[in-house]
Amino acid sequence: MHAAQCAACTKSGPAKYGTTNNTHRVLTISICGRPCDSALFLQKGCCTNRVTIKTPVRILFIGDIFGRPGRTLVKEKLSSLAKDQAIDLVLANGENAAAGFGITPALAEELFEMGIDVLTTGNHVWDKREIVDYFESADGNAHSPARRLLRPANYPPGMPGRGVYEGRKRDVPYAVINLQGRVFMAANDDPFRAADHLIKSVKAKIIFVDFHAEATSEKIALGWHLDGRITALVGTHTHVPTADERILPNGTAYITDVGMTGPYDSVIGVKKELVVGKFLSNMPTRFEAATGDARLCAVVVDCDDQTGHAKTITRLMVA
Amino acid sequence: MHAAQCAACTKSGPAKYGTTNNTHRVLTISICGRPCDSALFLQKGCCTNRVTIKTPVRILFIGDIFGRPGRTLVKEKLSSLAKDQAIDLVLANGENAAAGFGITPALAEELFEMGIDVLTTGNHVWDKREIVDYFESADGNAHSPARRLLRPANYPPGMPGRGVYEGRKRDVPYAVINLQGRVFMAANDDPFRAADHLIKSVKAKIIFVDFHAEATSEKIALGWHLDGRITALVGTHTHVPTADERILPNGTAYITDVGMTGPYDSVIGVKKELVVGKFLSNMPTRFEAATGDARLCAVVVDCDDQTGHAKTITRLMVA
Amino acid sequence: MHAAQCAACTKSGPAKYGTTNNTHRVLTISICGRPCDSALFLQKGCCTNRVTIKTPVRILFIGDIFGRPGRTLVKEKLSSLAKDQAIDLVLANGENAAAGFGITPALAEELFEMGIDVLTTGNHVWDKREIVDYFESADGNAHSPARRLLRPANYPPGMPGRGVYEGRKRDVPYAVINLQGRVFMAANDDPFRAADHLIKSVKAKIIFVDFHAEATSEKIALGWHLDGRITALVGTHTHVPTADERILPNGTAYITDVGMTGPYDSVIGVKKELVVGKFLSNMPTRFEAATGDARLCAVVVDCDDQTGHAKTITRLMVA
């Protein structure tokens, strides 16, 4: 919801989006608070004008989609969520889509069909081996859907896949960058310098970074390091949403972790008795995805397509 | 605020606490919504009865108090916060009180004087060496204030200090247990079994656990493991509040991390340029506490003193 | 070979073992240097006396037996090695016996039949699930061969199997203790205190410890901590023999790592191109045991059965 002034009666109030025309939306504004649409407005005479208001680009980023419960929830909720929130661009981390461990080409395309524009991943990206062929299927083919699946950009040079995607949505260019942390994780290339390098190479003003990392210090530090140079840095990997979403001073939206989209009656997605058992025994345990209490965790970032700066970041948890 | 029924007029509405009598409080109830106290009630005639209503025990746990900014904020806010929220028991993690690294006896006592009943700590507990003497000053003296400073209970046997405190507040017995995680942290004794053991040894129904740990999986797993046997398990250490507070099915309040009480214009409390510099250089860096954007992060847990079960957990961020 | 004095001619020189009678051996001594046996001695008249000399107990510890190449080499070499070296007791770490990952009951018994008295393990002990049943088959049956397979003693309480074995060989009581390190490894119980506790509980003077650990500091520190209280502490796990074998001042034999018994044309047993590939790609890799350049790494420890103190430790690498 955006505050807006009615072009007819000059009263201010919450605005409900109507149809959109690229990034310039045609808004129908109801100040009286009744459910309304443009037809109603014309009848009731309260707010008779159709006004064209420049609105921010609105990006939805869905946290780590975990197994079938996560995928099902996205399928059930994404369409109406995107409509209600007037989302322009949908991003998601999909590295746990396949029963918690990795993602297959079929699942990636299923998620694209649900309305996700670009999928990021992380340390589980190679868990399903067929993903290597999928990545390689996009080599030399800029229009392959496989281009819209990313793996962290700071993996060793020459690995299958890419860590950055540049696209257009509603005629607005944007880039998505996927990076992975190194604290308490595998030794990869420096994510700070990788980010510096990629940001320079990208033409879009809107740059959205998924930093898949464990340590709060590394995530926050990269947020500050990139502040003003990217639209948003959101953390993933810990599967727990943090309550520290904010706009950094130079215009970058930040949150340490978006949280998981999957079963919260679990330990980070896995059946809780299996994980508790492992902590008690230190024995190898085959982890299985839990099923209960599925929640979709996400953030909505509003940004200016001219500067690429974020205006707001809002945390969502949808059950 | 608690919903209550007016004993005079039988209307229901939010209740404002008046004076308390142990865990049974004398409430004066204003349904009309005007600011009121018992004197006013009597005058206005709206709600003339003084009623005695059994209310839950309300515990405030303040996340890692970091350096002077954290201490100052506690000093400024705790008194009114405790009053407004009708807090019965105040707990806090104080391991970063001394410029981010450890705690001194003087700082511990300063925090006790501000109204904190029990202080927990974690991996930084030994950073200031004088704390060893402070711990040892309480040996054989159950009434020493030093007893109210804890270090993780699953440290090696024989170390200075204790990891559990049993006290009474408003005549209600309670226990506080401090534990430390092992994932991505130093190798200490098993916190799961340490918790099992301590819970059995404790007589109070109300048992509050601060689990100072890094990994979300370990924190969540211990939460499930202890569900129904303790009042609350709150995580500390990452300095970022999480948005996953909930009451687990068997009555334990849970949150993965309470977050830090200190400067948020920082990287987990430290001047951000120092931490970013360290990530870029990998060179040893003397960390200094930041100062800006001080926030107090805490949770309020309501619980039943007969069962020890939690009823609600509410996250707070006070600037 | 032990220096000895001929009972007949009083000349000193190297002594060749003949038959043994428990720990007191009947030696036939050849000072002239020719190959000889007791029959020959009697004929040649050089050294006519059969003398009874008290000799130390000689223990062979074979480093991590890795896959088929390791098992084959043990099969080929152990019998003659034990005879040539006059070994009294044969110990080995068998946690990599099953293609590098774990050990099965069948492989354990195969190794016992080759002449190994007690098998130790480490972090790979649970890799083959059937080993759990094997451990449990020994519960309540002190004479089960499964008793002679150990897992680290400082695993969580209640896990299958045991970490200490007490037996007799040639009528001399001995104990074998298996421990695992915590630096750069899974969080288990404190190996220092576990060792203290077990040493007190054991009646034998001869106590042999396999400390399966990564960090040199932890291994050396435990060696010093136990010096004089055990016969020997040998390290395993890194699969590389160290050249620091020594007798610590109070009589404990020590070596940081015995090294691997398996294919040295490899990276710690695994096909080298797979491990190099993993370092270059950070991608998950199915490790397969290598085959070339099999070597048996071991140490021989001589000790006094009255004091339990070690006299010598000698490193062996047999190709």
Place this chain on the structure above:
Amino acid sequence: MHAAQCAACTKSGPAKYGTTNNTHRVLTISICGRPCDSALFLQKGCCTNRVTIKTPVRILFIGDIFGRPGRTLVKEKLSSLAKDQAIDLVLANGENAAAGFGITPALAEELFEMGIDVLTTGNHVWDKREIVDYFESADGNAHSPARRLLRPANYPPGMPGRGVYEGRKRDVPYAVINLQGRVFMAANDDPFRAADHLIKSVKAKIIFVDFHAEATSEKIALGWHLDGRITALVGTHTHVPTADERILPNGTAYITDVGMTGPYDSVIGVKKELVVGKFLSNMPTRFEAATGDARLCAVVVDCDDQTGHAKTITRLMVA
């Protein structure tokens, strides 16, 4: 000692070096085994010829010089060791020279004066802050002695100092490369690719690599990866000499760890009671260098200056 044939009498036997002329040495050969020099040879008539024999380049690499005990031992032993062993080039790891933690400019130059040509380091390189200025003093000055102190080449770009040195000794060009591992250590750039890159950039045939790393797997893997492209890869950091020195199939000398040059009555150089105490308490401990049982651990590598391939690698431990 090299086997040689006497140019006069054609008998073969051990050769004793006389004076040298760059890499071509003038040898005086004694087959009779008596102490001899060229004057004696001429008198005795046994081996009358002075012969010029092409000999390999002989490199001494001294393992981590730890504190004063290490420095003193180098001072006492290096000169005669270099003479006895006819060493052409002396390399050493000096990162623990300053009481175990880092190195100062004064200590570096003291070690250069003792006869060390190039010093490598590792994770402790920044422990003494003045070393930064020392590194920077060599910027733009190829002949500064500070050029001969290296830090790992795979540190972040732009850090003070360099990770490769190219020099000449006895007219033979050589290069020394210093790298650091990433397993169980700080996240730096990929040492495998850094090595590939540096080896290509270096002109010398003789390339000596000090890989300062913890895990045996990473060291062995890099050895195999570089086999045939470098003269030698020696490991440092664990402070324990390994007994796995060998010439890999394509001509690279390899050892997992050279071991420490310092007090072995210690835990990797530190007073043993302090380290044992730390393992028992998990409390912060100020580590002090031990003093007893100083040993110099090193390897001698013979190589061919035309191919850069190693012929032999020999482990030394000098007390």
